[in-house]
Amino acid sequence: MAREYDTFVDNPDGFEAGEIDVAVRELTPDDRRKKYLTRYVRAKVAPSEEELPGSDILWLRWQRGRVFPRPWRIQVIRELGEFMPKKAVVRNQ
Numbered sequence: 168m169a170r171e172y173d174t175f176v177d178n179p180d181g182f183e184a185g186e187i188d189v190a191v192r193e194l195t196p197d198d199r200r201k202k203y204l205t206r207y208v209r210a211k212v213a214p215s216e217e218e219l220p221g222s223d224i225l226w227l228r229w230q231r232g233r234v235f236p237r238p239w240r241i242q243v244i245r246e247l248g249e250f251m252p253k254k255a256v257v258r259n260q
Contacts, residue, residue, distance in 0.1 A: 171195045172241055173226040179235035182227060184213045188247060191225070211242045 171194040176182050189210055192203045213219035218240070225241035228234055 170223040173228055175228050175230055179227040186211050207247045209244045213240045216240050
C-alpha cells in the first residue's frame with residue numbers, strides 16, 4: 168500500500184518535477200502517534216504515477232492549508248534531518 172505525504176507550497180501550479188529537498192508530513196505512518204510528524208527529506212517528485220512508478224502519494228497544500236485537487240507522486244531518497252534550514256533574516260532597526 169502506498170504511503171501518503173503532504174507538503175506546503177507557495178503555488179502548486181508552479182511546483183516542478185524532479186529531485187528536491189522538501190519538508191513532508193507522513194499522513195499514514197505505522198504508528199498513529201507520529202501522524203503529521205514533519206521530516207526534511209531528499210525526494211523525487213512527479214505529477215503522475217506514470218512518471219514515477221511504484222511511488223507514494225504527495226498532496227500539495229497552499230500555505231493556508233487548502234489541498235491541491237490532484238495528488239503528485241513522491242519517492243523519498245533519504246532523510247536530511249529534523250528541520251529544514253532557513254536563511255537568517257536580517258531586519259533593519
